[in-house]
Amino acid sequence: xxxxxxxxxxxxxxxxxxxxxxxxxxxxxxxxxxxxxxxxxxxxxxxxxxxxxxxxxxxxxxxxxxxxxxxxxxxxxxxxxxxxxxxxxxxxxxxxxxxxxxxxxxxxxxxxxxxxxxxxxxxxxxxxxxxxxxxxxxxxxxxxxxxxxxxxxxxxxxxxxxxxxxxxxxxxxxxxxxxxxxxxxxxx
Amino acid sequence: xxxxxxxxxxxxxxxxxxxxxxxxxxxxxxxxxxxxxxxxxxxxxxxxxxxxxxxxxxxxxxxxxxxxxxxxxxxxxxxxxxxxxxxxxxxxxxxxxxxxxxxxxxxxxxxxxxxxxxxxxxxxxxxxxxxxxxxxxxxxxxxxxxxxxxxxxxxxxxxxxxxxxxxxxxxxxxxxxxxxx
Numbered sequence: 001x002x003x004x005x006x007x008x009x010x011x012x013x014x015x016x017x018x019x020x021x022x023x024x025x026x027x028x029x030x031x032x033x034x035x036x037x038x039x040x041x042x043x044x045x046x047x048x049x050x051x052x053x054x055x056x057x058x059x060x061x062x063x064x065x066x067x068x069x070x071x072x073x074x075x076x077x078x079x080x081x082x083x084x085x086x087x088x089x090x091x092x093x094x095x096x097x098x099x100x101x102x103x104x105x106x107x108x109x110x111x112x113x114x115x116x117x118x119x120x121x122x123x124x125x126x127x128x129x130x131x132x133x134x135x136x137x138x139x140x141x142x143x144x145x146x147x148x149x150x151x152x153x154x155x156x157x158x159x160x161x162x163x164x165x166x167x168x169x170x171x172x173x174x175x176x177x178x179x180x181x182x183x184x185x186x187x188x
Numbered sequence: 189x190x191x192x193x194x195x196x197x198x199x200x201x202x203x204x205x206x207x208x209x210x211x212x213x214x215x216x217x218x219x220x221x222x223x224x225x226x227x228x229x230x231x232x233x234x235x236x237x238x239x240x241x242x243x244x245x246x247x248x249x250x251x252x253x254x255x256x257x258x259x260x261x262x263x264x265x266x267x268x269x270x271x272x273x274x275x276x277x278x279x280x281x282x283x284x285x286x287x288x289x290x291x292x293x294x295x296x297x298x299x300x301x302x303x304x305x306x307x308x309x310x311x312x313x314x315x316x317x318x319x320x321x322x323x324x325x326x327x328x329x330x331x332x333x334x335x336x337x338x339x340x341x342x343x344x345x346x347x348x349x350x351x352x353x354x355x356x357x358x359x360x361x362x363x364x365x366x367x368x369x
Contacts, residue, residue: 018264020257020260020261020264023257023260024253024257027253027256027257028249028253031246031249031252031253031256032245032246032249035244035245035246035252036243036244036245039244040244048246049246049252049255052246052252052256053252053255053256053259056256056259056260057256057259057260057263060260060263061263115238115242118235118238118239119239119242122235122236122239123239141236141240142236142239142240143240144240147203162200162203165200165203166196166199166200169199169200170199172232172236173199173228173229173232176232176235177228177232
């Protein structure tokens with residue numbers, strides 16, 4: 001049986017022993033979902049690519065500490081979230097870039113212009129949220145993880161996750177309502 | 189349930205327990221204002237849900253994989269360099285220690301053989317007192333011993349050669365030595 005046919009558990013074990021081809025497969029299997037999370041949190045391609053690369057470097061360095069009883073994906077979520085938070089903290093002074101349709105066309109296939117516009121609108125609003133609220137909102141509402149999972153990933157209590165989520169949702173809805181009212185006024 | 193509390197709970201509707209959901213639903217069926225507010229929140233939720241369902245895929249995934257693997261290779265190469273440097277340093281330390289040990293061994297051997305030679309040159313009965321005597325006393329005693337030995341040699345000469353002229357010289361020497369001692 002070739003290396004391509006082996007399970008994630010075996011790939012992790014082999015990577016722990018320093019097998020590069022096994023680690024390459026782990027990268028291939030997980031890079032897309034990590035890129036999606038990073039892009040949703042950071043909102044631009046270059047930063048998302050940096051976050052994914054840094055995260056896999058961290059994974060390689062810390063793989064010997066990973067307990068195979070844990071879920072690998074949860075561990076990856078934790079690493080990418082913390083890496084994104086670090087990038088956001090470093091870029092506090094950097095002005096926010098708006099996502100363009102051209103950018104999104106590269107990542108989203110087979111969707112109508114209407115859906116693309118809606119996605120841009122939601123992502124733009126997400127990027128106006130404070131760091132922690134943004135990460136919690138992305139993990140819970142855009143990635144569809146449960147509060148318990150988010151709390152495990154970010155190592156925060158459920159009540160803290162809920163309070164961040166509450167504030168993020170209020171903020172999101174206020175901004176969305178404002179956008180809708182502005183667009184209706186424009187139509188008139 | 190009050191309207192303000194109800195509006196707060198609407199934002200965390202998906203996180204509420206079944207009891208809390210039931211109480212909220214009961215309030216919504218009675219309060220038109222809250223029901224409208226809730227409807228608006230649900231519409232927004234639907235919009236976010238739709239946006240969440242859209243998959244994001246990085247188009248150049250092969251490039252991303254190779255960039256990541258290149259960085260891993262670099263890390264491993266620098267790790268190996270460090271290991272090689274560490275090994276070289278350890279070899280240098282080992283050889284230095286070996287040379288120092290060899291030098292010390294030679295010095296020790298030279299010291300021991302020198303001491304042994306000194307001990308061998310000492311007369312046996314002097315050996316017993318060596319530890320108690322100072323270097324100066326040892327030298328004096330050795331000189332005295334030599335003088336005594338020479339005197340006894342000349343005594344023997346006198347006994348064996350009583351009539352020769354040489355004997356007279358011997359007696360003179362003997363007498364002078366005895367006077368000195």
